[in-house]
Amino acid sequence: xxxxxxLVDGSSYLYRAFYALPDLRSxxxxxxxxxHGVVAMLKKLRNDFPSTHAACVFDAPGKTFRDDIYDQYKAxxxxxxxxxxxxxxxxxxxxxxxxxxxxxxxxxxxxxxIGTLAxxxxxxxxxxxxxxxxxxxxxxxxxxxxxxxxxxSNELLDEAAVLAKFGVPPNxxxxxxxxxxxTVDNVPGVEKCGPKTAVKWLAQFDSLDGVIAHAxxxxxxxxxxxxxxxxxxxxxxxxxxxxxxxxxxGADEIEALHFIEADEALLKNYYRELGFKTWLRExxxxxxxxxxKARSSSAQSAVPNATNATNETNEAIEFTHSDTSAYVCIDTxxxxxxxxxxLDAAQLSNTVVAFDTETTGLDTRTAxxxxxxxxxxxxxxxxxxxxxxxxxxxxxxxxxxxxxRLNAWLTSAQAKKVGQNLRYDAHVLANHGITLxxxxxxxxxxxxxxxxxxxxxxxxxxxxxxxxxxITYESLCGKGAAQxxxxxxxxxxxxxxxxxxADITLRLYHYFVQQLSTHAELNSVYRTIEMPLIPxxxxxxxxxxxxDKDLLVQQSHSLGQKMNALEIEAHGLAGQAFNLNxxxxxxxxxxxxxxxxxxxxxxxxxxxxxxAVLEKLAQNYPLARCILDYRSVAKLKSTYxxxxxxxxxxxxxRVHTHYAQTVAVTGxxxxxxxxxxxxxxxxxxxxxxxxxFIAPEGAQIMSADYSQIELRIMAHLSDDTxxxxxxxxxxxxxxxxxxxxxxxxxxxxxxxxxxTAKMINFGLIYGMSAFGLAANLxxxxxxxxxxxxxxxxRYPGVAAYMERMRLLARAxxxxxxxxxxxxxxxxxxxxxxxxxxxxxxxxxxxxxxxTAADLIKxxxxxxxxxxxxxxxxxxxxxxxxxxxxxxxPNEEVELMREQIPRLMAQVAQLSVPLLAQxxxxxxxxxxx
Numbered sequence: 072x073x074x075x076x077x078l079v080d081g082s083s084y085l086y087r088a089f090y091a092l093p094d095l096r097s098x099x100x101x102x103x104x105x106x107h108g109v110v111a112m113l114k115k116l117r118n119d120f121p122s123t124h125a126a127c128v129f130d131a132p133g134k135t136f137r138d139d140i141y142d143q144y145k146a147x148x149x150x151x152x153x154x155x156x157x158x159x160x161x162x163x164x165x166x167x168x169x170x171x172x173x174x175x176x177x178x179x180x181x182x183x184x185i186g187t188l189a190x191x192x193x194x195x196x197x198x199x200x201x202x203x204x205x206x207x208x209x210x211x212x213x214x215x216x217x218x219x220x221x222x223x224s225n226e227l228l229d230e231a232a233v234l235a236k237f238g239v240p241p242n243x244x245x246x247x248x249x250x251x252x253x254t255v256d257n258v259p260g261v262e263k264c265g266p267k268t269a270v271k272w273l274a275q276f277d278s279l280d281g282v283i284a285h286a287x288x289x290x291x292x293x294x295x296x297x298x299x300x301x302x303x304x305x306x307x308x309x310x311x312x313x314x315x316x317x318x319x320x321g322a323d324e325i326e327a328l329h330f331i332e333a334d335e336a337l338l339k340n341y342y343r344e345l346g347f348k349t350w351l352r353e354x355x356x357x358x359x360x361x362x363x364k365a366r367s368s369s370a371q372s373a374v375p376n377a378t379n380a381t382n383e384t385n386e387a388i389e390f391t392h393s394d395t396s397a398y399v400c401i402d403t404x405x406x407x408x409x410x411x412x413x414l415d416a417a418q419l420s421n422t423v424v425a426f427d428t429e430t431t432g433l434d435t436r437t438a439x440x441x442x443x444x445x446x447x448x449x450x451x452x453x454x455x456x457x458x459x460x461x462x463x464x465x466x467x468x469x470x471x472x473x474x475x476r477l478n479a480w481l482t483s484a485q486a487k488k489v490g491q492n493l494r495y496d497a498h499v500l501a502n503h504g505i506t507l508x509x510x511x512x513x514x515x516x517x518x519x520x521x522x523x524x525x526x527x528x529x530x531x532x533x534x535x536x537x538x539x540x541x542i543t544y545e546s547l548c549g550k551g552a553a554q555x556x557x558x559x560x561x562x563x564x565x566x567x568x569x570x571x572x573a574d575i576t577l578r579l580y581h582y583f584v585q586q587l588s589t590h591a592e593l594n595s596v597y598r599t600i601e602m603p604l605i606p607x608x609x610x611x612x613x614x615x616x617x618x619d620k621d622l623l624v625q626q627s628h629s630l631g632q633k634m635n636a637l638e639i640e641a642h643g644l645a646g647q648a649f650n651l652n653x654x655x656x657x658x659x660x661x662x663x664x665x666x667x668x669x670x671x672x673x674x675x676x677x678x679x680x681x682x683a684v685l686e687k688l689a690q691n692y693p694l695a696r697c698i699l700d701y702r703s704v705a706k707l708k709s710t711y712x713x714x715x716x717x718x719x720x721x722x723x724x725r726v727h728t729h730y731a732q733t734v735a736v737t738g739x740x741x742x743x744x745x746x747x748x749x750x751x752x753x754x755x756x757x758x759x760x761x762x763x764f765i766a767p768e769g770a771q772i773m774s775a776d777y778s779q780i781e782l783r784i785m786a787h788l789s790d791d792t793x794x795x796x797x798x799x800x801x802x803x804x805x806x807x808x809x810x811x812x813x814x815x816x817x818x819x820x821x822x823x824x825x826x827t828a829k830m831i832n833f834g835l836i837y838g839m840s841a842f843g844l845a846a847n848l849x850x851x852x853x854x855x856x857x858x859x860x861x862x863x864x865r866y867p868g869v870a871a872y873m874e875r876m877r878l879l880a881r882a883x884x885x886x887x888x889x890x891x892x893x894x895x896x897x898x899x900x901x902x903x904x905x906x907x908x909x910x911x912x913x914x915x916x917x918x919x920x921x922t923a924a925d926l927i928k929x930x931x932x933x934x935x936x937x938x939x940x941x942x943x944x945x946x947x948x949x950x951x952x953x954x955x956x957x958x959x960p961n962e963e964v965e966l967m968r969e970q971i972p973r974l975m976a977q978v979a980q981l982s983v984p985l986l987a988q989x990x991x992x993x994x995x996x997x998x999x
Contacts, residue, residue, distance in 0.1 A: 076192040076325070077122035079171070080204035081129040082181045083538065084109055085162055087205060089155045090537035090578055092450060097345040102154040106161045106345065112222055113169050116203055117330065120220075124192065126328045127166050128184045131177040137310055143900075144310060147257040147522075149586070161345070168337040172328045179317050182208055186313040189217050192325050205540050208253070210237065211244035211313055221540060238270035246279035248311040249304055254525065255535055258310045259303065259897075262296040279308060287674050294674040299903055398570035400562065401455045402466050410445065410453055411476065417447055418486040423512060425452075425577035426488045428496045429557050429569050435498035435612065436720060436727055440470065441558045442565065443477075446573035449581070453573075454566040461562045474503060487511040489580045491529050491572070494605050494732075501613060510605055514576055517583035519733040520597045521590075524895045527733045533575045536582050541575060542568045592891025600890065600928050601732060607935040607947070608730045608740075615725030616747075616948045616956070619763045619994075620716045626759055627712035630704050633756075637701040644694040651701055654680045660694070667692055690849075704756060711750060711760045718745045730950065737917055738892050738924035740950060748951045752999075764949075764995035770960050771991050773945075774998040775971045777953040778986040779804060780926065781836055781919045787889070787981040788918055791868025798983035805829040811865035812858055831862050835869070836919055838912030873915050880914035888921035889979070926985070927953055929978035937974055949995075956995060964991055 088108025095104040113127065137144045166173045176184050186209070189200040193216040200217045202209055209219060210233050219228040226232075234240050239247045250269040252260025264272075272289070276282045282289075283304060286297050300307075335354055342351040351357060401407050417424050425446040430438040441459060446452040457470045480486045481500060489512035490496055497507040518527045525535070533539040547560045547568055557565065587594040642648045645664075649656045658678045661667045670684045682702070688695035718726050731741040742748040751757030766772045782804055786794040797807040802817070809820040809828035820828075827848060834844055845855035863870040880886050885895045894917040898906035927950065934955060935947055945963050949956035955975070959967045968989050975987035992998040 074195075074198045075120075075122040075124070076188065076198070076200040076328070077116065077120055077125040078185050078188060078200060078202045079113065079116065079125075079127040080181055080185060080202065080206055080209070081109070081127045081162070081166070081173075083204050083206050084112055085129075085155070085159070086538040088112070089152070089158070090582070091539060094154070099344070101161075101345060102157055103161075103345050103347075105155055105158045106165065107347070109162050110165050110169070110347075110350075112203075113166065113171060116222065117169070117171070120201055122201070122330070124325065124328045125171060125330050126174050126188060127171045128181045128188075129163070129173070129175045130181045131175045131179075133177055135178055135180055137180070140309055141258070141306060143257055145256050147254075161341075165338075165341060168334045168341060170331045170333045172330075174319070174328075176317065176319050179314065182206065183314040183317050184319060185209065186212055186315040187317040187319060188325060188328075190315040193217055205538065207237075207540075208244075208248065208311060208313060211241055211248075212315075213241040226540075238266065239273055243273055243278065245308060245312050246273055246282075249279050249307040250282070252307070253311060254531070256310070258307055259300075260307060261293065261300045261304075263293045264296065268293060279304065287676060290674045298674065299905060302903070397450050397452070398567055398574070399451075399453045400566040400570075401453050402468060402562075404468070407455065407468060407473065407476070410455075411480070413447055414445065414480050414486070418480065418483065421487065422447065423487045423489050423577075423580065425573040425580065426490050426493070426496065427569065427572045427576060428499050429454075429565065430499050431458075431556055431558055433495075435495060435729065436502070438499050438502065440474075440499060440503060441556075442569055443473075444569040444573040446570070446577040449574065449578050451574075452570035452577075454569040456562045456566060458558055459560065459562050459565060460558050461560075467562075474505065478505060481505055482508050484508045489514065489576060491515050491532075491576050491579075494609050497605075497609055498612070501609075510602075512580055512584070513602065513605065514579040514583060515733055516597060516601045516605075517580070517587060520593050520601060520892070521583065521586055522895065523733075523736045523738070523893070524897060529572065529575060529579075532579055537575065537578055539575065542571055544568070592887070593893060596888075596890055596892045596925070600892075600925055600932075603932045604732065604928050607931050608732070610935065611947050611949070612727055612729060614946050614948055614958075615720065615723055615727040616958075617724060617765050617767055618715060618719050618726050619765045620719060622763045623712045623716050623760075626756075626763070627708055630708040630712055630756065633704050634701060634708065637697055637704065641694060641697045641701060644697055651698060652705075657698065661688070661692075665692075665694070667695075687846075703751075703754065707751065707756055707760065715745060715760075715763070728949075735924070737894060737921040738888070738928075739920065739952075740924070740928070742951075747949060758996050761996035761999075762994045764956075766958055766993055770958055771964055771993060772995050772998045773957040773959045773964070773967055773971065774990045774995065775955045775957070775975060775987050776990075777923070777927065777930075777975065778988050780923045780953050780985070782832055783981065783983045783985065784889070784919045784922045785836060785869065785872075786983045788922075789866075789868040789872035790982065791866045791872075794866055794869065795982055805832060808832055808862070808866075812861045827858060831858060835859070835862070835873075837916055876914045876918065877911050880910065886914050886918050888918055888925050889981070890922065890925045892921050892925060894918065894921050923953060926978060927955070930955060930975040930987075933974045933978050934971060937970065956998070959991070 085105050089105035092104035092108050094102065095107060097103050117125075163173060174184055185202060185204075189202060189212055192198055193200050196216075198216065202212065202217065202219050203222055204219055205221050210228060213219060213228055213230055213233050215230065220226070221228075228236065230241055233244070237244065237247060247266075247269050248258075248260075250260050250264050250272065251266055252258050272282045273279075276285050282297070283301060286294070286301055289297055339351060339354055339356060341347075342354070348357065399406070401410055414424065427444045428440055429442040429444070431441060432438045440457055442454055442456045444452060444454045455473060456467045457473060459467060482505060486509040488507075488509045490510070491513070492515045493507070493510045493513050497510065500507045514532065515527045518525065518532055525531075530541050530543055533541045545554075547564055548554050548557060560568075587597060638651055641651055645660045647660075649660055651657065655677070657680045661680065662669055662678045667688055669678045670687055671679045673679050682699070685695045685699050689699055715726060720727055726745060726747070728742045728747050729744050731743060734741040750760050752761070764772065783798055786798050793811065797804055805825050805828045806817060806820050808831065809815075809824040810817050812828055812831070813820070813824050815824070830844060830847055834847070839847075841852055841856035841859055844859065845852040848855065876886055880896050880899045884897070884899060885893045887893055894913075896910040896914055896917075898910040899914065901907045901910065931947065931950060938945055938947070943963055943966070945957055945959040945967055947955060948958045955971070957967065957971070968991070972987040972989055976985045979985065990998045
């Protein structure tokens, strides 16, 4: 036998086993899922990979040297579940009884012990080491002698496989992890630097040190983020580097790490106590059959190569979550009948079922079903292939036949369904004429409520919370231009991926439900705001908004003419022709030929010509103003008047945006494909674009907008006496503020004084400084500071609120909306001054912005509910910031004028009244 050391990352596997298996129990009530999983894995590894040396390595309790380096290391990890903690000692006992040397070294992590053992053992060239783990960090150890095996996915990583998977070789994994960060261990990287960016930088500059040395050459937002992270990156590298020179506290003698014979007498005792009957029978003994049998799955027995799930309760499921013995492909009518019976039984017992669709694409208007997956209990999932173009496996059930027989379950509100972004699946089914009902849980929204600033895709969630590496979509379909449709994925591979999606979804649901149950306010936000919003958004997205295509074409032509005129004007001001779209040529004109002052430089050291610079220069230099006007017109043309006509659905004649619920950390909805929330309204050209959003014949567009919503929320949160009084008395808040600041009677407030007060009112919400106020008002900084001091003197409650929020954010790492939504501020304790100050400003603004988001969502829910209850024909068609847009038949206009403001005002009771203003017109522009 070749000399090989087999190392097991026991800490990785005990977590994965715990979350990969259902809540198994011994006859005496001891939780056994993790025990069963780890024991099964150790038995299989020893049999599949005969080795001369071996060890199973676990983390020791207590802190490690990394906690001394960074006190927030792993701070975001939830505490170990009690049911898992209860299994740790048992897992250690089983490990030794199975003949595995067990290693646990205080002060270092299992990774470091593994790295030390692997490097020492392979110091001799005729030796190899195989590490069984699911931890990507250990990929840095891979070389010609050290490989990784992931028994969950049967993925073997050698040097070529590491390069193919991560885009960098093993000796650059540490640099790669330093840049992208590690969310599992709470190691920040460079903000917005994802895997693609990290790979690009390392390819260009060779190493992390090279990236750091050339940071000034990297432009854009991520380049600025890199600059901000330069002092942190060496610490990040220190944290993600696996130590390979550790003192293993007496376990340094690698030659002593040999398998020994399993202790069958001990194993029998353990098997008896925990009720592991099958393994006990393997050793020639048995237990009285007192435990109930797991429910038989006739669907499994009807499918070739599927294992009948009728084993004992503790052993009904194989350990590996992607094992075909647990994932079943439904391609026969008897198997389908059995699945239908299970779904019906789940509905009768009020059991939540995970449901997912596989489709031809991501466009909700055109995507068609390729297959559907279901999971009724963790570890057992089913996939029905329907429209795969797979010549190697031509047997599939007919789409129309399956949908006809599933229709009752899909459309039943009593059939409880959980999914990962079920709104998408509802769209897909709607494309086939089916209205999905019974949406009771959504794991993407659960994740968003618990940690709005994290990633919420399934692969990340499975890794972060379940310690499971999932089969990725890209591994089956490829990336970029070479990506194939899921319909072209062979069924033999597709069903494992699809069934895993449903399985992981159900596991995440169980985890998140438990987490939310311990946070009443977060659970309330999830159940009273986010979940009820799903059908509202679904209806709005499918309704869309009618667009006047011809008007947009005319506007595009006019904007093109204006661009030409502005280009001619710019050439005249510059005294020569140049490319207005070239920052380099513009910088040459402005700063070299015309000698204008350089306000700031790019990351590469060149004079900046960004919007902020041009806005400042435009105060004194006509060319800068001309360039700004040109850019504004060009953006309107390319982003809206040219693009919106292409976004019109040819069947409906409408534009159908997508509202994202899980993007903005404040809770605000985002609109994309196309984005309807950023259409400029400050210029005449921008407002004209809104005129292309029209009502159909016989109807009007109605706009309902909360009035000064964030200032009203500020009054409520700060409980400032004067501010609350002004709103409750119905005064013009900007006029009232001006009267307070300038100490004049209300009737004597001038237009300029009101404008200053308005700037202060809104500016302070967003953390505007005296410098910023001075720049916006065109006054001296000392005068701006005086106005702000006067404001806080007259509104002391606001000043107290701001300081209170800063202190609260530092103490707990987050602030909350009125309804209890948590707004996390990860940089509040940052050593980087800029990041910390930004987090402090966010601590003040986020509760207001987040509460405004909650209120408009509640208004959407209340409005939609009233519209459907009253069975009127008016429809919600858009939501933009604090505004709702409706399509209203002419005969319902007066009714809506009366009801919509009432509905919006009554969604919450604050210490000041909520006020909504309504406008009506034939198009969106005239409705304002």
